Amino acid sequence: MDLSIIIVTYRSRADIGACLASLREATTGVRAEIVVVDNASGDGTVEAAGAEPGVRVLALPQNAGFGAGINRGLAVTSGRYVLWMNPDARLVGGSLAAVLAWMDARPDVGVAGGKILDPGGAVQRSARAFPSYGAALGHRYSLLTRWFPRNPFSRRYLREHASFEAVEPVDWVSGAFLLHRRAVSDALGGLDEQFFMYCEDVDFCLRAWHGGWKVFFHPGMVLEHAIGGSSRQAGRRMIVARHRSIWRYYRKHFRRFWPKDAMVWAGIWARCGGLLAASAWSRR
Numbered sequence: 001m002d003l004s005i006i007i008v009t010y011r012s013r014a015d016i017g018a019c020l021a022s023l024r025e026a027t028t029g030v031r032a033e034i035v036v037v038d039n040a041s042g043d044g045t046v047e048a049a050g051a052e053p054g055v056r057v058l059a060l061p062q063n064a065g066f067g068a069g070i071n072r073g074l075a076v077t078s079g080r081y082v083l084w085m086n087p088d089a090r091l092v093g094g095s096l097a098a099v100l101a102w103m104d105a106r107p108d109v110g111v112a113g114g115k116i117l118d119p120g121g122a123v124q125r126s127a128r129a130f131p132s133y134g135a136a137l138g139h140r141y142s143l144l145t146r147w148f149p150r151n152p153f154s155r156r157y158l159r160e161h162a163s164f165e166a167v168e169p170v171d172w173v174s175g176a177f178l179l180h181r182r183a184v185s186d187a188l189g190g191l192d193e194q195f196f197m198y199c200e201d202v203d204f205c206l207r208a209w210h211g212g213w214k215v216f217f218h219p220g221m222v223l224e225h226a227i228g229g230s231s232r233q234a235g236r237r238m239i240v241a242r243h244r245s246i247w248r249y250y251r252k253h254f255r256r257f258w259p260k261d262a263m264v265w266a267g268i269w270a271r272c273g274g275l276l277a278a279s280a281w282s283r284r
């Protein structure tokens with residue numbers, strides 16, 4: 001088997017059909033298997049995915065999170081390569097076969113991400129620098145990025161210099177569409193399931209780099225992706241999950257010193273509280 005495609009779903013009934021339909025053409029010339037791991041959606045996602053030919057569905061009894069879902073998919077598949085793909089996405093261009101051939105010729109490359117477009121056709125900056133303290137100011141949704149998008153923190157973290165048209169090494173690529181050698185996940189022991197949702201892709205790529213593999217952006221795979229399709233189904237819970245993952249990533253990968261830890265912890269949860277308050281206000 002060349003390629004195992006793993007799609008983790010949560011209340012994705014409206015999106016999964018288009019996602020799977022796009023894969024039928026995209027996998028031409030590739031020996032591929034498709035597994036949908038459903039996190040207890042209860043909305044007909046399991047039935048919709050199971051009706052598609054050649055698709056295997058794993059229906060989990062509870063929502064185990066994204067990383068756990070990918071790990072369940074890894075356990076029942078056998079492809080030399082593995083592709084994670086979000087259900088609210090569809091392949092719209094490029095060639096999976098060509099990118100797999102490129103990776104076959106580059107044994108040093110362990111992970112690759114494709115070119116991701118939003119529904120309006122704009123490029124999503126899905127290949128970024130590893131998080132730093134500056135990224136807290138310059139992340140995608142920060143006020144600094146919105147009000148002053150040319151600031152150095154945002155430009156570095158979001159790689160504003162990149163054209164997203166060339167094959168190039170990057171720090172990490174989005175888990176919405178992430179291709180890796182099975183040897184990488186085998187060596188790393190899969191995804192860290194303590195990240196319920198968010199940051200598991202950053203953590204995976206960082207551990208891949210530490211393991212001696214390179215991470216690349218490759219525009220030869222083109223995806224259209226509606227950001228946050230599953231996350232919107234449980235908005236406030238996902239706000240909390242995101243900040244738990246940020247704290248987990250910090251504890252795992254940053255140098256620890258208790259005064260700094262306390263300030264970082266306070267900053268993360270103050271931001272979480274602000275977003276929860278804004279979410280509650282918007283629902284009034």
